[in-house]
Amino acid sequence: MTVEVLAPPYLLLAAPVLLDPNFQKTVVLMGHHSEEGAVGWVVNRIVTGGAAKLLPDEVAATIHPETPLRVGGPVPTPGLIVVHAEAVEGVESLPMAPGIFVSATTDVLPLLFAAAPGPEPTPGLLVFGYAGWGPGQLEKEMEEGAWLVLPYDPSLAFPVHVADLWERSLARLGVSPGNVATPPGGVN
Numbered sequence: 001m002t003v004e005v006l007a008p009p010y011l012l013l014a015a016p017v018l019l020d021p022n023f024q025k026t027v028v029l030m031g032h033h034s035e036e037g038a039v040g041w042v043v044n045r046i047v048t049g050g051a052a053k054l055l056p057d058e059v060a061a062t063i064h065p066e067t068p069l070r071v072g073g074p075v076p077t078p079g080l081i082v083v084h085a086e087a088v089e090g091v092e093s094l095p096m097a098p099g100i101f102v103s104a105t106t107d108v109l110p111l112l113f114a115a116a117p118g119p120e121p122t123p124g125l126l127v128f129g130y131a132g133w134g135p136g137q138l139e140k141e142m143e144e145g146a147w148l149v150l151p152y153d154p155s156l157a158f159p160v161h162v163a164d165l166w167e168r169s170l171a172r173l174g175v176s177p178g179n180v181a182t183p184p185g186g187v188n
Helices: 106-113 136-144 165-172
Strands: 010-014 027-034 037-042 070-071 081-084 094-097 100-103 126-129 132-133 147-151
Touching: 010 165, 027 094, 027 100, 027 165, 037 070, 037 136, 081 106, 106 126, 126 136, 132 136, 147 165
Parallel strands: 070 126
Antiparallel strands: 010 027, 010 147, 027 037, 037 132, 081 100, 081 126, 094 100
């Protein structure tokens, strides 16, 4: 079976057989996927204590103290980035896919994260790191059964609650983790 390059945005779900600790039980928002490679951000791994405790005081003062900081993936970034669903007027952003923008400027922080997180999808994701794949790597992993694809849904891509996000996302596909046979050693 040959897997074709998919047009982002979409959600990449770690299959229950994926045992790589970097991606086990993750939901990844995909912002780029081409023949040259793929880039996305894990949305359901949060640093304990929130972003405000880890930022310099002058930056932390511009965001709500409960703003979560997400571990976007195993590839480090030189600083924090913000992934957001809409262009923010007056803020430099890179459009990645329809409805997915990335910004590395602190100017965007108070515009997206000053209010307390509410019950609706968040306006953006404050992340450190990203998930990246080289040419053909993601397609090969998909052929091996390591990943499942879910159409883009802002409530899952920009979630407020992440504790059971992987399970809820699998349920949208009709997949129950307990009903999937894991090969010895899983997929790494």
